[in-house]
Amino acid sequence: MHVLTVLDHPNPTSFSAAVAQRFMEGAQAAGHTVELTDLHAEGFNPLWSMEDIERDAQARDPADVVAEQARIERADALCLVFPLFWWGMPSMMKGWVDRVWTWGWAYDQLDDPNRSLLRPRSGVLLVPAGARSDEMDAAGYKAALETVWMNGTFGYFGLSPRRLEVLNGSSGSDARRQALMDRSYDAGFTLLPPDPAV
Numbered sequence: 001m002h003v004l005t006v007l008d009h010p011n012p013t014s015f016s017a018a019v020a021q022r023f024m025e026g027a028q029a030a031g032h033t034v035e036l037t038d039l040h041a042e043g044f045n046p047l048w049s050m051e052d053i054e055r056d057a058q059a060r061d062p063a064d065v066v067a068e069q070a071r072i073e074r075a076d077a078l079c080l081v082f083p084l085f086w087w088g089m090p091s092m093m094k095g096w097v098d099r100v101w102t103w104g105w106a107y108d109q110l111d112d113p114n115r116s117l118l119r120p121r122s123g124v125l126l127v128p129a130g131a132r133s134d135e136m137d138a139a140g141y142k143a144a145l146e147t148v149w150m151n152g153t154f155g156y157f158g159l160s161p162r163r164l165e166v167l168n169g170s171s172g173s174d175a176r177r178q179a180l181m182d183r184s185y186d187a188g189f190t191l192l193p194p195d196p197a198v
Contacts, residue, residue: 001032001033001076001077001122001191001193002032002033002034002035002074002075002076002077003024003027003032003033003034003035003075003076003077003078003079003188003191004034004035004036004037004071004072004074004075004077004078004079005020005023005024005034005035005036005037005078005079005080005081006036006037006039006078006079006080006081006093006096007020007036007037007038007039007040007081007082008039008040008080008081008082008083008089008090008092008093008096009040009081009082009083009090010040012038012041014083015083015128015170015171015177016081016082016083016128017038017081018181019081019126019128019167019180019181019184020036020079020081020126020184022181022182022184022185022188023079023081023124023126023184023185023187023188024036024188025185025188026184026185026186026187026188026189026190026191027077027079027188027189027191028188029185029188029189030188030189030190030191032077032188032191035071035075037068037071039092039093039096040092044064044068044092044095044096045064045095045099046091046092046093046094046095046096046098046099047095048095048098048099052065052099052102061102061105062099064099065099065100065102068096068099068100069100069102069105072100072118072121073118075121076121076122076193076194077121077122077123077124077191077193077194078121078122078123078124078159079123079124079125079126079187079188079191080093080123080124080125080126081125081126081127081128082127083127083128083129083170084127084128084129084130084131084166087141087144087145097153101156101157104117105117105118106118106156106157106158107156107157116156116157116158117158118157118158119158119194120158120159120160120194120195120196121157121158121159121160121194122159122160122161122162122191122192122193122194122195123154123157123159123160123161123162123163124162124163124164124165124187124191125149125154125162125163125164125165126165126167126184126187127145127164127165127166127167128167128170128180129166129167129168129169129170130169130170130171131168132168132169133166133168133169136166136168142166145164145166146164149164150162150163150164160194160195161192161195165183165184165187167180167183167184
């Protein structure tokens with residue numbers, strides 16, 4: 001498979017960047033090809049604007065959006081890597097989702113609200129978080145993220161199978177961080193193929 005990893009973190013030496021690298025190493029070890037979209041390094045514009053709304057008569061998206069869509073189209077699997085930020089996505093990743101996954105290209109709710117217009121791709125979200133897993137579970141945050149991201153947003157994008165890996169304790173001990181790196185590698189190494197039944 002060809003695997004596209006999309007990274008949102010402004011610091012190239014961040015834990016999130018290291019997670020993305022380890023995931024790709026795992027995917028390569030499993031025989032997959034990999035590609036990285038580093039949103040900050042590439043200067044992606046996350047601002048949803050009138051240009052995105054007022055597409056021309058040929059329904060053409062802005063050039064930067066078309067370039068990202070082409071990356072997605074050649075991928076068999078996607079991995080999104082971003083730190084948990086105010087219990088959601090940081091602005092660059094949210095803007096990438098808002099601008100790139102457009103109506104008429106990724107989804108069309110008129111016929112079937114649960115069906116993507118894109119061919120199936122497997123997907124994984126690797127989300128470093130400083131919070132402890134038991135605290136997140138007790139407060140219902142993990143269940144909320146599953147509902148919003150897995151059942152909501154990425155349910156419309158043809159990602160199947162899809163999974164959310166919250167990497168709790170990413171600001172903890174070296175041993176804890178190494179364990180999370182191992183999980184990231186394993187997520188790439190064990191990445192499942194797309195489900196053709198979707």
